Amino acid sequence: MENSDKEFNFWQDHSTTYLEMALSAERRERVESPDGYGKRSGDCGDTIEFFLTIRGDILKHVAFDIDGCMNTSACANTVAIMAEGKPIEEAWEISDTDIIDHLETLPMHEHHCAELAIGAFYLALANYREMKKSPWKKPYEKIK
Secondary structure: HHHHHHOHHHHHOOHHHHHHHOOOOOOEEOOOOOOOOEEEEEOOEEEEEEEEEEEEEEEEEEEEEEEOHHHHHHHHHHHHHEEEEEHHHHHHHOOOOHHHHHHOOOOOOHHHHHHHHHHHHHHHHHHHHHHHOHHHHHOOOOOO
């Protein structure tokens, strides 16, 4: 049997990093009154929400909640670990390619999950920037 005909084995054919990111629930939580919030839904039906806790322009905690597949979870977790502890300006440099490279075995047809995750994260960063400019808005912002 040729390599291309081999049946995919989830546990053996994914990288350890992918499996850790896909199965970890450590950062999966909803944060009340985050410093930055972003939500994005993909054409696939998955939704990711990011909740940022920021102190002195450093991302102290990055949490997320998803309604989606294991690939989306892996991508959201990857963004969170890549961003946490970084200055805001460095966090803007994280890309979907960084996520895909980190996971090593994200299937090509699931790369949209990395795009979805980074898009929701950028929305959270942009929301933080807006709240910093107009802090009076924060008490009125509703997270759905």
